Structure formats: C-alpha cells, structure tokens
Amino acid sequence: MSRRLAFIGRSLAGLALAALIAARPAQAVTVERVVSPGGIEAWLVEDHSQKVISLSYAFHTGAANDPADKTGLTEFVASTLDEGAGDLDSAAFQGRLEDLSSTISFQPTQDFFQGQVRTVAPYRDEVFGLLRLSLTRPRFDAPAIARVRDQIVKAIAARAEEPNPLASKIWWHSNFPDHPYGRPVLGTAKTVAGIMADDLHAYVEHRFGRDRLKVAVVGDLTPDELKPLLDQTFGPLPATSAETATSAETASPPDAVPTAGGQVLLVKKPVPQSTVLFAQPGLAVADKDYYTLLVLNNVLGGGTFSTRLEHAVRETRGLAYSIGTGLSNYDHTALLFGQAGTQNAKVGETVAIIRQEWARFAAEGPTEQELKDAKTYLEGAYALGLDSTLSIAERLLFFQTHGLPIDYFDRRKGLIEKVTLADAKRVAKAVIDPAKLGFVVVGDPQGVTPDQIVDPTD
Amino acid sequence: MRRTAGSILATAVAVALLGMFPRAGQAAPLFGESEFALPNGLEVVVVPNHRAPNVTQMVWYKVGSADEERGWSGVAHFLEHLMFKGTKNLKPKEFSEIVARNGGQENAFTSWDYTAYYQTVASDRLPLVMKLEADRMHDLVITNEQLLPERQVILEEWRMRIGNVPSATLDQQIEAALYLNHPYRIPVLGWSEEMAKLDLAHERRFYDTWYAPNNAVLVIAGDVTVEAAKKLAQQYYGPIPRKAVPARLRPVEPQREANTTVELKSARVRNPVWSRVYLAPSYHSGETQYAYALEVLAEVLGGGANSRLHKALVIDQQIATGAGASYDPQRLDLGKFSYYVSPRVGTPIDAAAEAAEAVVAKTVAEGVTADEVERAKTRLKNEVLYANDSLSQPANVIGRALATGSSLADLDAWPDRIGAVTVDEVNAAAHAVLEGKTSVTARLLPAKPGAGGPEKPLPPQSLPEQIR
Numbered sequence: 001m002s003r004r005l006a007f008i009g010r011s012l013a014g015l016a017l018a019a020l021i022a023a024r025p026a027q028a029v030t031v032e033r034v035v036s037p038g039g040i041e042a043w044l045v046e047d048h049s050q051k052v053i054s055l056s057y058a059f060h061t062g063a064a065n066d067p068a069d070k071t072g073l074t075e076f077v078a079s080t081l082d083e084g085a086g087d088l089d090s091a092a093f094q095g096r097l098e099d100l101s102s103t104i105s106f107q108p109t110q111d112f113f114q115g116q117v118r119t120v121a122p123y124r125d126e127v128f129g130l131l132r133l134s135l136t137r138p139r140f141d142a143p144a145i146a147r148v149r150d151q152i153v154k155a156i157a158a159r160a161e162e163p164n165p166l167a168s169k170i171w172w173h174s175n176f177p178d179h180p181y182g183r184p185v186l187g188t189a190k191t192v193a194g195i196m197a198d199d200l201h202a203y204v205e206h207r208f209g210r211d212r213l214k215v216a217v218v219g220d221l222t223p224d225e226l227k228p229l230l231d232q233t234f235g236p237l238p239a240t241s242a243e244t245a246t247s248a249e250t251a252s253p254p255d256a257v258p259t260a261g262g263q264v265l266l267v268k269k270p271v272p273q274s275t276v277l278f279a280q281p282g283l284a285v286a287d288k289d290y291y292t293l294l295v296l297n298n299v300l301g302g303g304t305f306s307t308r309l310e311h312a313v314r315e316t317r318g319l320a321y322s323i324g325t326g327l328s329n330y331d332h333t334a335l336l337f338g339q340a341g342t343q344n345a346k347v348g349e350t351v352a353i354i355r356q357e358w359a360r361f362a363a364e365g366p367t368e369q370e371l372k373d374a375k376t377y378l379e380g381a382y383a384l385g386l387d388s389t390l391s392i393a394e395r396l397l398f399f400q401t402h403g404l405p406i407d408y409f410d411r412r413k414g415l416i417e418k419v420t421l422a423d424a425k426r427v428a429k430a431v432i433d434p435a436k437l438g439f440v441v442v443g444d445p446q447g448v449t450p451d452q453i454v455d456p457t458d
Numbered sequence: 459m460r461r462t463a464g465s466i467l468a469t470a471v472a473v474a475l476l477g478m479f480p481r482a483g484q485a486a487p488l489f490g491e492s493e494f495a496l497p498n499g500l501e502v503v504v505v506p507n508h509r510a511p512n513v514t515q516m517v518w519y520k521v522g523s524a525d526e527e528r529g530w531s532g533v534a535h536f537l538e539h540l541m542f543k544g545t546k547n548l549k550p551k552e553f554s555e556i557v558a559r560n561g562g563q564e565n566a567f568t569s570w571d572y573t574a575y576y577q578t579v580a581s582d583r584l585p586l587v588m589k590l591e592a593d594r595m596h597d598l599v600i601t602n603e604q605l606l607p608e609r610q611v612i613l614e615e616w617r618m619r620i621g622n623v624p625s626a627t628l629d630q631q632i633e634a635a636l637y638l639n640h641p642y643r644i645p646v647l648g649w650s651e652e653m654a655k656l657d658l659a660h661e662r663r664f665y666d667t668w669y670a671p672n673n674a675v676l677v678i679a680g681d682v683t684v685e686a687a688k689k690l691a692q693q694y695y696g697p698i699p700r701k702a703v704p705a706r707l708r709p710v711e712p713q714r715e716a717n718t719t720v721e722l723k724s725a726r727v728r729n730p731v732w733s734r735v736y737l738a739p740s741y742h743s744g745e746t747q748y749a750y751a752l753e754v755l756a757e758v759l760g761g762g763a764n765s766r767l768h769k770a771l772v773i774d775q776q777i778a779t780g781a782g783a784s785y786d787p788q789r790l791d792l793g794k795f796s797y798y799v800s801p802r803v804g805t806p807i808d809a810a811a812e813a814a815e816a817v818v819a820k821t822v823a824e825g826v827t828a829d830e831v832e833r834a835k836t837r838l839k840n841e842v843l844y845a846n847d848s849l850s851q852p853a854n855v856i857g858r859a860l861a862t863g864s865s866l867a868d869l870d871a872w873p874d875r876i877g878a879v880t881v882d883e884v885n886a887a888a889h890a891v892l893e894g895k896t897s898v899t900a901r902l903l904p905a906k907p908g909a910g911g912p913e914k915p916l917p918p919q920s921l922p923e924q925i926r
Binding site: 047049050051052054090091094095097098099101118120143146147150151153154157158160161162163269270271272273303304305306311314315316317318319320321322341342343373376377378379380381383384386387388389390 | 509510511512542551554555557558559560561562563564578579580583606607608609610611612613614615617618621622623725726727728729762763764769772773776779780800802803833836837840843844846847848849850851
C-alpha cells in the first residue's frame with residue numbers, strides 16, 4: 001500500500017501556500033450551519049459515500065498569546081495533550097485510538113490552537129469522547145512531560161541547522177523584533193526548560209473556552225447526530241475562557257508590519273545551497289483588494305509552473321529547483337512571501353533577478369492574458385484541493401477563522417471574476433514594492449552584500 | 459507526542475461493520491476499479507468516483523533509475539524534467555501553461571522502478587490532459603537549449619534534497635552499502651558527479667527505448683465513467699505505436715558476507731540517529747512467501763504507540779524520543795527491512811542501539827503474540843478505508859502496484875492476504891530475514907564545527923553563461 005514513500009518529484013517543495021483560492025461549482029459542496037441545544041455552532045458537510053468522519057476545530061488562542069518567558073507553551077500543550085487523559089495513561093490513550101482506527105492531532109499556530117479528528121462512523125462517539133477527555137482532563141504525567149520536552153528541545157536544535165526552518169525563524173525574529181510573532185513557535189531551549197506541569201494545566205483551564213471555538217465537520221453523519229455530539233464533546237468547556245474574562249495575562253498583540261523591508265540579512269551556514277526567503281506586506285483577507293492581490297500572486301510566483309519568477313529564475317537560467325510565492329495572513333499582519341534555493345555562487349544573481357521582476361511587476365502589472373490565465377487557474381484549482389473529508393473540513397475551518405461567510409464556496413468565483421486589468425495594475429503599483437521586500441539568506445552566498453549578518457544562536 | 463495523521467489501527471469488528479471486504483470467492487475491487495488494455499498494449503485502469511467533479515490522470519512508465527545505463531545515473535529523473543520541455547506539437551513550457559490555464563494541477567515523480575506523471579483537473583477537462591499526456595508519450599522534443607538550464611535545475615534539486623541534508627546523504631551511503639551489485643545502490647537523483655554530465659544523446663536514447671504505450675499504465679480516477687474513459691483512451695492513446703521494449707534485466711544481488719557500518723559525522727547534525735537495515739524479500743523477488751508476514755512484523759515492531767520498539771525504548775525505558783521499524787514490499791527486486799532509534803538527550807547512542815537490538819533479538823527468539831498480530835493486521839487493512847476517502851490516493855496506490863510487478867488481483871487480495879497471516883508466519887519471516895543475516899548499521903552523529911569528514915565538494919559548474 002502507499003506508505004512512507006520516498007518519491008522524488010518536480011514539486012514546489014516547502015511552500016505552504018495559504019489560501020490558494022478559486023470557486024467550486026455551487027452544487028458540489030453544501031455547507032450547513034448546525035447549532036447544538038447547548039448553543040455550540042458547527043459548519044457541516046454531509047458525505048455518506050464513505051464511513052469516514054473528519055473534524056477540524058480551533059480555539060482562538062495561540063503562540064502569540066504565550067507569555068514571553070514561556071515562549072513555546074502552546075506548542076508544548078499541543079504535543080502533550082495526547083499523552084493521556086482521565087483514567088488513561090499515554091500508552092492506553094494512544095492504544096485505544098489505534099484500536100478505533102482513529103487519529104486525534106493538534107496543530108498550534110501563532111493565532112490559533114487547532115486540532116483534528118479522523119474517525120469512522122461506528123467509533124464516532126467513543127473517539128469524540130477521547131477528544132473531550134484530552135481537552136478537559138489531560139493528565140500531563142511527569143514522564144510524558146519529560147519526554148515531550150526532550151522531543152521539542154531536539155526539534156529546536158535540528159531546525160537551527162536546517163536552512164528553510166532557520167530562514168523562517170530568523171525572518172520573523174528580525175522583522176517582528178518587539179512583537180510576539182518574532183518569537184519562535186517551538187520556543188527556545190531556555191524557555192522550554194522552564195515550562196512545568198502547572199503551566200500546562202493552567203493553559204487548558206484558562207485558554208480553552210466555547211467563546212473562542214470554531215468547529216467544522218465533514219463526513220458520514222447528519223445534523224441531528226452532530227448536535228448532541230457537539231454538546232458532549234465541547235459542552236464541558238467553560239462558556240467563556242477565564243483568560244477572556246480577566247484578559248490580564250496576554251492581551252491581544254498589536255497589528256504590525258515587517259521592520260526589515262528592503263534589507264538582506266545573512267545567516268552563515270556551510271551548506272552547498274543557500275535558502276533565500278523574501279517577504280513584504282500583503283493585504284488582509286477583509287481588504288477590498290485582497291482578491292486582486294491573490295490573482296497578482298499567481299502571475300508573479302504562486303501555485304503553478306508558469307509564473308514570472310519560475311520563468312526568470314528556473315526555466316531560462318536554471319538558478320533554482322524551487323521558487324515560489326504565496327500569501328500568508330495572520331490576525332495582526334499580512335504577508336506576500338516567497339522562497340528560493342540556489343547554489344551559493346548564484347545567490348547574488350538570484351536576489352537581483354527577484355528584485356528586478358518585483359520592480360517590473362509593480363510598474364507594469366500583469367498582461368491581459370496573464371490576468372485571464374491566473375483567474376481561470378484560481379477558479380478551477382480551488383476545487384481540486386477538496387480531495388478528502390479532512391481537506392474539506394480544513395477549508396471550512398479556514399473560512400471561519402478568517403471571517404469568511406458560510407456560502408463562501410459559492411461566492412469565491414464571483415470575487416475573482418470581478419478583478420479587472422485596471423484593478424490589477426493599480427494594486428500592483430500600490431502594494432508590490434521592492435523597497436519593502438526583505439530577504440533572509442541562509443548559506444554561504446556569493447555576490448550579495450548583506451545589510452546585517454545575524455548570529456542564529458538562541 | 460504529536461503525530462500527523464499516519465497509519466490507522468482498527469479491530470476486526472470494524473471491518474465487518476464497515477462491510478469493506480467481501481469474503482466470498484475472489485476479492486472485490488479495492489477501489490471499485492476496472493481494467494482493460496488497448497490494442498497497442500497500454501494498460502488502463504479506471505476508478506469512477508463521483509463525489510466531486512474532479513478527475514486525476516496518472517501515467518506510470520515501467521522504467522526508473524534502476525534501469526539506467528551504468529555511468530549515467532540520473533538519466534531517468536532528468537528525463538522526467540525534460541518531459542515538460544516541449545513536443546512536436548507543443549512549445550517548451552506550453553504543457554504546464556495549458557494545464558494551469560485550465561485550473562489544473564500537475565507534477566511528476568521518479569523512483570527506482572517507475573516514473574509517473576499526473577494531472578488533476580475538473581472532469582470536463584479530462585480529454586484535454588489526456589491529449590497532452592498522450593502527445594508526450596511519443597512526440598517529445600529535446601534540445602540543448604532546454605536541456606542545459608534544466609541540468610542546473612536538477613543539480614539545485616540535488617543540493618536541496620541531498621547536499622543540504624546530512625541524513626539524506628547518509629541514506630545514500632546506506633543504500634550503496636546494502637546493495638553490493640544491484641542498481642538500487644544508486645540514488646534515484648543520480649550521483650551528482652554524473653548528473654553534471656548528462657547529455658542529450660543519453661536522454662533521447664532512454665526515452666526512445668522505454669517510453670511506449672506497451673510499457674505504461676494509465677490510471678484515471680474520479681468523476682468519469684468506464685465507458686467514457688475507454689473511448690477517450692482509445693481516441694488519444696490508441697494511435698500511438700507500440701515499441702519493442704527491452705526486458706528489465708537487472709544485475710543479480712550476490713550473497714552478503716559481511717556486516718557494514720556506515721557513519722556520518724557533521725557539524726550540521728545536532729541529534730544522533732542509529733539505524734540498521736537488512737536485505738529482505740519483496741512481493742516479487744527473494745523469498746516472496748514472507749512479504750505479507752514482514753508487513754505485519756514491521757507493524758508489530760515499530761508501527762505505532764504500542765509497537766514493541768516504541769513502547770520499550772520511548773515509554774518504558776525512557777531512553778529514546780523515537781523508535782520504529784519499516785518495510786516496503788513494493789519493489790521489482792529485493793527490498794529492505796529496517797529499524798531505528800533516536801536517543802533521548804543524555805542517552806549515549808550505543809546504549810540506545812543496544813536496547814533496540816535487544817528488543818528485536820527478543821522478538822526473533824521468543825516470537826510475537828496473537829493479540830499483537832491481530833491488531834497489526836487490522837491497522838494495516840484499515841489504511842484502505844482512508845485511502846478511499848481521497849479522490850487521488852487510489853490512483854497512486856494502483857499505479858505503484860502495477861508499475862512494480864503486482865496485478866490488480868494482487869492489490870484486491872491484499873486485505874485478505876494480510877488478514878490470513880498467522881503468528882507462525884510472522885515468526886518464520888522474522889527468522890528468515892533477521893536471524894544471523896548480515897546488515898548495514900548506520901550512525902548519524904554530530905561533530906564540532908571544523909571536525910568530522912570533509913564536506914562533499916560541489917559538482918563542477920559545466921554550464922556556460924546562458925545566452926538570452
């Protein structure tokens with residue numbers, strides 16, 4: 001069967017392209033708003049073609065809300081929640097899930113504490129019960145905490161040597177120096193050493209609450225089956241999280257923009273290929289020009305093998321295997337970012353070409369044909385991401401966490417269709433800006449004069 | 459411990475409840491697929507799935523890096539890149555532009571035994587991508603103008619995947635130590651020194667030799683009927699002439715006579731890892747009767763939270779952050795069985811290694827339990843359930859099976875064959891592969907900056923400056 005394959009592909013590696021968007025035919029996905037007797041709302045897509053059920057949910061609290069001296073706390077909680085709950089220790093809890101063909105996983109981000117459940121209809125109730133246990137009665141046993149601490153410390157060390165994660169960490173650290181976004185989600189060796197059982201218990205008690213919860217469910221169940229399940233699973237949580245009530249510990253951080261725009265920062269590492277990360281401010285999802293920027297990104301560097309950067313950097317000059325751009329939206333900042341990998345000798349040339357293409361695109365915008373092609377790609381490709389119950393659930397959760405409407409699947413196409421050439425040229429001029437484009441290079445590059453050499457030690 | 463969704467365990471009850479696997483006579487199609495062949499020898503498999511108006515087309519060529527000429531490693535993977543560079547009917551880049559313009563996604567990948575190309579599109583665009591894929595099956599054009607910059611691209615790919623990644627560098631050394639003679643010892647990407655010299659004549663010859671309808675499998679999965687797919691396949695692929703394709707005669711792997719230790723020290727490694735690899739049968743080579751039992755053994759030893767290695771080293775002894783086992787039977791020739799341990803901070807690597815060896819030795823000596831085997835089997839079988847939750851996954855599973863020597867009947871029978879594995883068979887397989895056999899033991903170790911072995915020199919820069 002297909003498991004752990006070592007494929008070698010032509011893929012655009014390492015680009016977490018947020019929100020690659022187009023429209024889906026209206027008849028394809030029907031989303032229902034389900035509200036439980038206890039007042040918990042979920043967005044549901046019924047699909048009875050398989051016995052599979054996928055749940056994606058998020059609490060609006062994340063790494064950016066961690067106290068500075070406990071950086072990494074959200075990650076620590078997420079890594080320890082499945083290490084036993086209620087009467088079940090770690091081995092019993094995980095063994096039970098395995099016996100039920102199911103997975104429970106947690107993914108923290110800067111702004112959200114997200115989680116997923118994948119199960120099959122016959123085990124639905126017990127598996128959701130295990131989720132309830134983990135969110136309300138996690139054990140945080142000493143051996144599990146020690147083990148997870150070790151795993152995180154090792155992950156921090158490993159990422160300090162891997163060019164891509166290191167470039168990302170340094171980019172955030174350098175561009176958001178006085179902001180929680182500048183702190184590493186994993187934490188540092190020092191802060192992780194100081195996270196104790198009490199911190200983990202306090203987190204679960206104070207930061208999980210129904211007021212912060214969004215839920216998406218896709219698969220083999222009906223609204224009437226879902227309603228009691230929502231109350232059983234999330235009902236025991238506080239109606240209002242203690243932290244919201246007091247708001248003392250970690251008030252919401254301010255909005256911010258990158259501070260190292262236009263600069264090239266260098267982290268020296270003895271690797272044959274330098275990683276080049278570049279980013280500038282983007283637009284909020286709520287901005288009236290967001291969809292225009294989405295289309296522009298697709299012309300410039302995002303999503304396909306036919307972008308301007310792909311052509312200039314890879315296709316004609318052979319300077320990189322991976323080159324691409326994407327939009328990334330957070331609660332307090334919005335980015336247009338990109339990434340490339342090129343041999344050390346060619347870093348100067350690659351950075352120069354990216355800047356050149358950036359400037360040319362800002363000045364001219366796309367051609368009529370490029371605009372048309374990008375729009376048809378975005379409209380068509382969106383539906384392709386809806387490959388499984390879990391991928392649809394993830395999409396529904398994204399809508400909710402980004403304030404998009406429940407009928408967004410149907411609206412999307414119109415929003416993209418509306419983008420005109422005049423819009424595209426105007427937004428390219430207003431938003432795309434080589435003076436704001438900040439680079440981080442990790443490697444041993446030639447042909448670039450860095451504005452700053454960054455020592456990556458914690 | 460946080461894991462991304464991986465493999466799944468279930469009890470036998472689940473299978474009955476879910477009505478997944480009929481038990482009478484011949485196994486039902488695993489994914490509801492059907493199969494036919496065109497007169498020119500192209501194998502076609504159709505997997506109708508109407509949950510969404512999308513369709514995936516995959517073409518799998520039964521040729522990979524293990525079929526390359528000696529001294530020309532990387533030819534197969536480089537050709538995969540060049541397949542996007544134009545045909546008699548399409549300009550360079552046009553293939554990808556057309557797919558993108560039609561809202562499609564596409565890519566390709568290469569392995570030792572196969573090379574695959576795929577597109578996912580809205581179902582009304584299926585004829586278009588079938589036309590495109592059929593076109594490059596027989597009308598590819600390769601020029602130096604396209605080849606030379608792309609050769610730089612694959613070298614950048616090498617730097618990204620191998621040169622920058624000490625663990626990947628070590629993996630290549632392990633393969634080369636495990637297989638003494640068989641081309642599985644050569645990396646799929648190629649050795650970078652040979653990649654830098656790949657040329658038009660060899661790429662052309664590889665394409666002309668191996669790329670033919672009678673050496674390919676076409677898989678269409680998604681919103682399409684068998685009748686419609688048949689008609690389209692005949693229309694677009696039917697006219698392509700068959701070729702005399704050579705047999706895949708590969709060098710024999712001799713008896714291993716010595717244990718090998720491979721060690722890589724690098725300042726870019728922070729966390730040591732220990733692993734051990736044995737040659738093992740696959741579905742089609744060696745003592746094939748053990749293949750299904752070895753899949754179960756790998757699950758028992760290192761498949762999940764309650765697997766022997768994880769439980770002993772991570773949970774009970776608390777000397778490892780991770781431990782596991784792995785076995786992949788889907789190869790034309792001999793496969794491998796491996797296990798690994800990542801020590802906890804402060805645990806010497808040798809202590810962790812000895813503990814891992816002890817777990818495996820005890821398993822071989824005393825055998826596995828009936829309960830372990832049952833749980834491992836149901837966990838394996840339920841992967842089918844989640845594969846079926848995805849539109850594209852079945853195409854992947856089917857293509858890979860057919861390209862590595864299995865039949866659809868083998869694939870459909872897989873759950874039953876796994877289900878039939880007994881405790882005695884698992885114990886016999888453990889004996890056959892792990893007892894008294896030679897292996898490769900590998901250590902990935904940190905080094906102080908400046909210490910350790912020299913960094914690998916870069917491949918020569920053979921490309922003249924591009925003429926614009």
